Amino acid sequence: QLVESGGGLVRPGGSLRLSCAASGFTLDTYWMHWVRQVSGGGLVWVSRINTDGSDTTYAGSVKGRFIISRDNTKNTLYLQMNSLRPEDTAVYYCASFTAMVPIWGQGTLVTVSS
Amino acid sequence: EIVLTQSPGTLSLSPGERAALSCRASQDININYLVWYQQKPGQAPRVLIFGASNRATGIPDRFSGSGSGTDFTLTISRLEPEDFAVYYCQQYGDSLTFGGGTKVEIK
Numbered sequence: 517q518l519v520e521s522g523g524g525l526v527r528p529g530g531s532l533r534l535s536c537a538a539s540g541f542t543l544d545t546y547w548m549h550w551v552r553q554v555s556g557g558g559l560v561w562v563s564r565i566n567t568d569g570s571d572t573t574y575a576g577s578v579k580g581r582f583i584i585s586r587d588n589t590k591n592t593l594y595l596q597m598n599s600l601r602p603e604d605t606a607v608y609y610c611a612s613f614t615a616m617v618p619i620w621g622q623g624t625l626v627t628v629s630s
Numbered sequence: 631e632i633v634l635t636q637s638p639g640t641l642s643l644s645p646g647e648r649a650a651l652s653c654r655a656s657q658d659i660n661i662n663y664l665v666w667y668q669q670k671p672g673q674a675p676r677v678l679i680f681g682a683s684n685r686a687t688g689i690p691d692r693f694s695g696s697g698s699g700t701d702f703t704l705t706i707s708r709l710e711p712e713d714f715a716v717y718y719c720q721q722y723g724d725s726l727t728f729g730g731g732t733k734v735e736i737k
Binding site (some may be wrong): 549558559560561564611613616617619620621622623 | 686718727
């Protein structure tokens with residue numbers, strides 16, 4: 517199971533850090549991803565990280581503003597979101613596609629508004 | 631980047647009817663990395679089918695997936711009231727992309 521936290525209301529230009537805690541399994545053998553979904557919209561990939569954190573990739577819309585990281589000792593994935601924009605408003609999901617069956621969290625809502 | 635195009639955008643059907651949802655890729659996909667999801671309002675996506683044709687645990691056998699190459703189909707043999715939802719396909723063999731979704735609504 518994956519459980520996200522850290523979402524909330526933030527002003528444009530502000531920062532927020534999301535967390536994704538794993539339970540029932542250890543994250544250290546899983547590549548991890550963040551996916552977001554605006555209200556009424558589709559699913560959009562945001563970022564991914566390899567098992568030891570040495571390799572990260574970002575969607576163009578967040579590159580340079582978001583940082584994905586992980587702490588395998590805490591079994592937790594993170595997404596540091598800086599310079600937030602209204603268009604970053606969405607539900608953010610952490611997910612893994614390493615196993616045969618994808619694993620998703622329940623999502624956390626981020627609202628960027630003044 | 632592989633683009634996934636789902637059709638139709640909306641499917642209006644009655645309970646008991648058969649639904650066929652299409653997912654077409656801009657280039658060949660490894661079938662091991664093709665997934666179908668169901669999503670209801672306020673909920674996370676739920677895995678229905680993985681590896682193009684394998685039902686996830688607990689998924690009723692009225693759901694089936696088929697296809698290869700660039701063309702994939704999710705079929706719901708007889709719609710139940712709880713099946714009215716949005717369905718997405720996804721591939722993760724070459725980066726990670728999602729289709730735009732098909733909404734199955736009650737006619």
